[in-house]
Each structure stands twice: as structure tokens, then as C-alpha cells.
Amino acid sequence: MVWQPFGKHVPAAYQTSYRVARILLELLLLAIAIHYILSVIYPTLSFSFDFRAPNSLKNNLDEPRLADGSPLLNGKVAAGNVLFADLSAFGNFSQAEAEIDLAENSDLPKELTLSLRRSYRSFFYPTGEPVKTFPQAVLYRVSDTYYELRENILYPFVSAEAFHSRYPESLAQTSSDSLLQKYPVSDQWLGYRVGSLLGFADGVFIVTSETEVRPIASASIFLALGYDFKDVKPVSEEEMGVYKRGRIILRSIAHPDGTILLSKDDGSYLIIENKEKRPLLPSAYRDFLLQEMTPIVVSEGEGNERAECAFESPAGSRKLTCRTPLVAMADNFGDDYELQIKNIDRPLSIDVLSLSLSESKNKENLFSFLIDLRNRIYSRFNYAPQP
Amino acid sequence: MPPSPKKMSRKIFLFKRDLLFVYHALLSEFLLWAFLGFLALMTFDTIVPNLVSIKMVMTLYFLVLTAGTIVLVFLSRFLDISYERGFPLQKTFLAASYLWLGAVMVISLLRFPNWSLPLFIFGFAGVLFLFSRVFLTRKN
Numbered sequence: 001m002v003w004q005p006f007g008k009h010v011p012a013a014y015q016t017s018y019r020v021a022r023i024l025l026e027l028l029l030l031a032i033a034i035h036y037i038l039s040v041i042y043p044t045l046s047f048s049f050d051f052r053a054p055n056s057l058k059n060n061l062d063e064p065r066l067a068d069g070s071p072l073l074n075g076k077v078a079a080g081n082v083l084f085a086d087l088s089a090f091g092n093f094s095q096a097e098a099e100i101d102l103a104e105n106s107d108l109p110k111e112l113t114l115s116l117r118r119s120y121r122s123f124f125y126p127t128g129e130p131v132k133t134f135p136q137a138v139l140y141r142v143s144d145t146y147y148e149l150r151e152n153i154l155y156p157f158v159s160a161e162a163f164h165s166r167y168p169e170s171l172a173q174t175s176s177d178s179l180l181q182k183y184p185v186s187d188q189w190l191g192y193r194v195g196s197l198l199g200f201a202d203g204v205f206i207v208t209s210e211t212e213v214r215p216i217a218s219a220s221i222f223l224a225l226g227y228d229f230k231d232v233k234p235v236s237e238e239e240m241g242v243y244k245r246g247r248i249i250l251r252s253i254a255h256p257d258g259t260i261l262l263s264k265d266d267g268s269y270l271i272i273e274n275k276e277k278r279p280l281l282p283s284a285y286r287d288f289l290l291q292e293m294t295p296i297v298v299s300e301g302e303g304n305e306r307a308e309c310a311f312e313s314p315a316g317s318r319k320l321t322c323r324t325p326l327v328a329m330a331d332n333f334g335d336d337y338e339l340q341i342k343n344i345d346r347p348l349s350i351d352v353l354s355l356s357l358s359e360s361k362n363k364e365n366l367f368s369f370l371i372d373l374r375n376r377i378y379s380r381f382n383y384a385p386q387p
Numbered sequence: 388m389p390p391s392p393k394k395m396s397r398k399i400f401l402f403k404r405d406l407l408f409v410y411h412a413l414l415s416e417f418l419l420w421a422f423l424g425f426l427a428l429m430t431f432d433t434i435v436p437n438l439v440s441i442k443m444v445m446t447l448y449f450l451v452l453t454a455g456t457i458v459l460v461f462l463s464r465f466l467d468i469s470y471e472r473g474f475p476l477q478k479t480f481l482a483a484s485y486l487w488l489g490a491v492m493v494i495s496l497l498r499f500p501n502w503s504l505p506l507f508i509f510g511f512a513g514v515l516f517l518f519s520r521v522f523l524t525r526k527n
Contacts, residue, residue, distance in 0.1 A: 006415040009468050011405045018409045025413055029420050040442060202498070376435045381497070 041369045042361050047087045048354035051075025061339070061353060062086040075103065075350035083341040085353070086121055088252035090224050090335045092365050093326050093357040096307060100341070102318040106349035112311040113343040114322050119303040120226060120296065120334035122255040128276030132283045134167060141172040142179055148190060149183065158189040158242045161233065166193040168288055191242040192233065193292070195258020195272070199232040200240050207243070208256040214246040219379045220372060224252060224335050226296035252335050255296070262295035264333075269295060302332040326357070404466070411462045418455050425452060430487070433494050 010018045049061040054073040064072045064085040077083050098114045117124075138149040146163035147154040157163040163172070191207065192198060198205045198213060204222055205213040216222045222229070254275075255261075261270040261277065269280040271289070280286045309324035339355060359365045425448060432439040439445070463469070474480075492511065496504055 006412040006419075009466070010408045010412050014405055014409050018412060021409065021413055022416060025417060026420075029417070033424070036443075040438070043442070373435065373438075376438070380435060380494075 038361065042359040042365055043091060044356055044358040045089045045091070045093075046354065046356040047089075048352060049085065050352050051350055052352075060087070061355065062088075064353070075348075075353075077341070077344055077348045077350065079344055079346050081344060083344075083350075083353075085339045086124075086336060087339065087355065088121070088336050089357050090220065090252070091357070091359055092330055092368055094330070094360040095323065095358050096326055096337075096355060097321065097323045097358070098309075098311070098339075098353075098355045100311065100320040100350055100354075101352040102320065103349040103351045104318070106318070107346040108313070108318070109311070109320075109348060110345050111343050112320060112341060112345075112348075114309050114311065114324065115340040115342055116307045116324070116326070116329075116337050117303060117305060118326070118329040118332045118334060118337050120255060120261070120298060121252065121336035121338075122259060122272045123261060123277065123298045123303050123334065124336070124338050125254075125272065125275050125277045127270075128273065128278040130279040130281050131271055131273070132281040132285065134171065134285045134288075137167070137171075139163075139167060139172040140175045140179055142175050142177060146172055147179075147185070152183055154180070154183045154185045155188060155190050156185060158191050158239050159236070161235075162190065162192045162239060162242075165196050165233070165292060168284075189242045191239065192235070193258055195256050195260075195293070197227060197232045197293075198240070199234045200237075204232050205240075205243075205245075206249070206256060207258075208246060211242075211244060212246045213240070213243040214253075215248050217248050217250045218376070220375060221249060221251065225255065226333065228294040231293050254336075260289055260293055260295040261298045263300050264297050265300045270298075296333075298333050302329070305329055305332070407462065407466055408468075411459070411466055411468065414455060414459050414462065418452065418459060421452055421455065425449065426487075430491060433491050 007015070007018055007022070047061045049059045049064050050056055051064075051072075051074060053059070062085065064083065066072050066077065067082040067084070072083060096114075096116055100112075102108070140147045140149065140154070144160065146157040146160060148157070149155075191210070194207050194209060196207045198207060203215045205215050208214050216225075255272050257273050259272045260280065261272070262268075263270065269286060269290075270277040271280045272278075280289070305328055307324045307326050307329060309322040311320035311322045313320045337357075341353070425445075428439045428443070428445065428448075432445070492508070496507055499507065
């Protein structure tokens with residue numbers, strides 16, 4: 001017997017039509033439910049930038065720019081130039097699909113190539129000068145307080161732990177109280193080394209500058225950034241009080257200054273500073289930093305792997321599309337993608353640039369989703385996540 | 388002899404009215420599943436925050452449910468359809484609902500400071516009581 005609680009008022013003449021319509025309705029609802037469940041398990045993430053509304057909050061392709069690094073906000077790219085943009089997406093994506101909507105007045109390109117590479121965003125920075133020594137600083141210890149002398153002003157450290165996150169004890173000259181008579185003492189406190197991970201209350205924060213910390217939204221984002229929980233330093237309310245709190249980190253970001261990377265290809269170390277990755281040469285400084293922080297593993301080889309495709313458009317259309325598999329980059333370190341539009345053979349005026357990343361419906365991605373789900377449930381109930 | 392215009396319009400009216408019973412039954416069934424789906428999604432989102440709400444605007448979903456319910460109420464009145472109070476396994480259903488409500492509430496309040504918990508619990512119970520007074524009390 002079919003369960004039919006609502007059909008008893010339907011006139012007899014319409015019972016058959018009602019039954020057919022009911023089956024169709026239930027099939028439609030079932031299809032919607034299955035489609036929704038599949039889209040949660042195997043998500044397709046979409047990113048776009050509308051050059052007609054460059055300040056729109058909907059734009060989630062980050063920092064569109066030209067080859068020289070200058071920001072691109074009007075969508076106009078000269079022939080021979082290259083358009084860059086970044087995006088962050090956690091997941092095992094197997095395919096990328098890009099679309100370019102050209103403005104009415106734009107030339108139609110004969111050839112145009114999409115190129116994607118995947119690593120950590122900070123690893124895409126250009127390589128800078130090598131570093132070998134501690135940052136230049138004049139340091140004092142007066143009883144239990146540490147100070148740094150900058151432009152004849154003494155800046156106190158908020159705690160001994162904050163000092164030791166930046167310098168070893170041996171660099172501090174022990175001095176008497178007379179030092180405090182000699183130089184004025186700033187009311188600005190110095191905190192932990194930029195790039196440190198701080199644990200306060202239930203949260204983990206990254207020190208992103210001398211005055212700012214940013215909370216990390218979840219354990220999965222923390223792990224996706226390549227960090228290690230054992231590097232999180234528990235801090236007091238007083239130590240946290242030195243910083244103002246910046247925006248919550250909801251997806252991958254470029255690692256802040258002070259982050260150490262380890263290239264698995266040749267075992268070399270790099271440190272992020274001022275939007276450059278600088279080789280960290282063997283030295284006391286490097287040894288000190290490695291005691292403070294587990295380096296984030298990267299790979300030069302993987303960072304240079306690219307997925308590419310040529311844009312195509314139906315005749316007469318101003319919409320260019322291209323699709324490329326990402327399988328070769330599936331095991332790369334990092335969840336950031338750098339997008340390049342290159343081989344631009346004539347001036348382009350782009351209205352909208354969009355890119356979507358989709359996952360294959362396979363067993364590996366299903367297990368990956370289930371493991372992530374388990375970790376998120378653990379995290380919700382205050383269990384340690386299992387990487 | 389062809390039917391008079393008055394008879395024709397009455398026939399059309401009856402035809403349309405009969406169809407409305409079909410629409411009413413389909414809308415009722417749609418809303419039943421939609422409410423159950425909403426309940427399931429809310430539960431998932433409570434256990435794993437953002438699992439659902441990152442992909443779906445729950446407010447919009449709720450607005451669709453509310454609009455559908457209002458249409459159903461008007462349709463029921465127009466067609467003079469009423470349902471008897473009570474249904475099989477009502478007590479079991481109510482017990483399960485209270486259990487679900489309690490569990491969702493406990494999970495939702497996990498990260499809040501202890502002092503605020505009574506405020507939330509009594510506030511929620513108060514709102515629930517007022518709603519039940521407004522919607523479930525039988526008018527004499």
C-alpha cells in the first residue's frame with residue numbers, strides 16, 4: 001500500500017493524474033537532494049573578477065595584475081603582456097575551467113593560453129637576496145625586562161618569551177637601571193617575531209606584523225597552510241594585548257614575513273620577507289629560527305608544474321572558454337593557484353574573468369571528504385584533529 | 388443543445404477547483420519533504436558549522452518554506468480542507484522532536500561561556516512557549 005496522506009481530498013477523476021504528478025514530484029525532489037549531496041561531497045568552486053566593478057565584494061579572484069606586478073583593475077591588457085591572478089581553494093580538484101567575457105569594444109584574440117600552477121602563495125614570490133645573520137638590533141636586558149634600542153628609544157619586550165622568539169639570550173647585553181635614565185622608554189611594546197603562531201583561549205593566531213595578529217578560522221585551514229600545531233606558543237592576555245586583531249583567516253593567505261620554507265628538492269631553506277622568498281643560508285640565525293618554527297615544505301619542481309589550455313570561442317561569440325585537467329598537480333604542497341593568461345596577441349578588454357575548479361567523483365575524493373568531515377566534527381567537540 | 392454560458396463557467400470553475408485539490412495535495416507533500424530537508428540541513432550545520440550554509444542561503448530556503456506554507460493555508464481555507472489533530476505515533480514523534488531539540492541546543496551552546504547558558508535556554512524556552520500559545524492554542 002502506498003503512503004498517501006495528502007491525496008484523500010483529491011477528486012476520484014484526478015486520482016491517476018495526482019499519482020503520476022506525485023511520483024514526478026518525488027523524483028524531482030530526490031534528484032535535487034542527490035545533486036546537492038554530490039555538490040557538497042565533490043564541490044565545484046567558482047572564482048571570478050568583474051573588471052566593470054573592480055571593488056565589488058563578489059570578486060574573489062585575488063590581485064589581478066600585469067607582468068610587472070602593477071594591479072589590473074580596468075581589464076585592459078596590452079598585446080604581449082601577461083595577466084596574473086591568485087586564488088585559494090582547499091580540495092583535490094581534478095579539472096579547471098576558465099571563461100573570459102570580452103568587452104564589446106575588445107579585439108578578438110587569435111590565440112590565448114591559460115596557465116595554472118599550484119603551491120603556497122608565498123612560494124610564488126620572486127627570490128630575493130640571501131640572509132645569513134640576525135636582523136641588526138641593539139638589545140639590552142635590565143633585570144627581567146628585555147629592550148631593543150631603535151633611534152635612541154628603548155622599546156620593551158612584552159615578555160622574555162617574546163624576546164626569545166626573535167633573538168637568543170646571548171645577543172642581549174645585561175645592563176643596569178641607569179640605561180633607563182639614559183634613553184626614553186617607549187610605551188609601545190614589542191611582541192613575538194612576525195610569523196609566529198600564538199595560542200590564546202581557544203584560538204590560534206598568526207603574527208602578521210609588529211602590531212597585528214590574525215585568527216585562523218579552523219584547524220583545517222591551519223593545516224592547509226602547512227603549519228604544525230607544536231609550533232603554537234601559548235600566550236597570556238597581556239602578551240596578546242600588544243596586538244590589534246586583524247581579519248579572520250577563512251581561506252589560504254600568503255604566509256606572512258618570517259615564515260620559513262623548506263624546499264624538498266634540494267633541502268634549502270627560504271624565509272619570506274617583504275614579498276620575496278630569501279634563501280636562508282647555513283648560520284646561527286638559521287639554526288635559531290629552525291628551533292622556533294617547523295619549516296613549511298615546498299617543492300621548486302612542483303611549483304613550476306603547469307596546467308595549460310588554449311582558449312576557444314564559438315564563432316561570433318565574445319566568450320572564450322578553456323578546460324584543463326589538474327591531475328598532475330594533485331599532490332602538490334599548498335592550496336594556492338596562480339593563474340596566468342598569456343600569449344596575448346592583440347589588446348584585450350576583459351569584462352569578467354572567471355575560473356571554476358571541480359573535483360572528480362571518485363573514491364579517493366569521497367574518502368578525503370569523509371576524513372575532513374570527521375576532523376571537523378572532532379574539532380567541533382574539542383578533540384584534536386587527525387591530519 | 389450547447390450548454391448555457393452560466394453552466395459552462397460553472398463547469399470551468401468546478402474543473403479548476405478540482406485541480407486545486409491536486410495542487411493542494413502536491414504542495415502539502417512538497418512542504419513535508421522540504422521541512423524535513425530543512426531540519427536535516429540545520430542539524431548538519433549545527434554539528435559541522437558551514438557544511439551547509441557555505442553552499443546554501445538557509446534564510447532563502449526558510450522564506451520559500453514560509454511562503455509555501457502561507458499559500459497552503461489559504462488554499463486549505465479556500466477548498467475547506469481541514470486535518471484532524473493527532474496522528475499515529477504522535478507521542479513517539481513528539482518525544483523524538485524534544486530529544487532532537489535538546490541535542491541541537493546542547494551542541495549549539497558548546498562554545499558559549501557558562502554564565503550565558505541559562506539566558507539562552509530560558510530565552511529560547513520563552514519564545515517557544517509564546518509561539519505555542521499563538522499557534523497551537525485552540526480557539527473557543
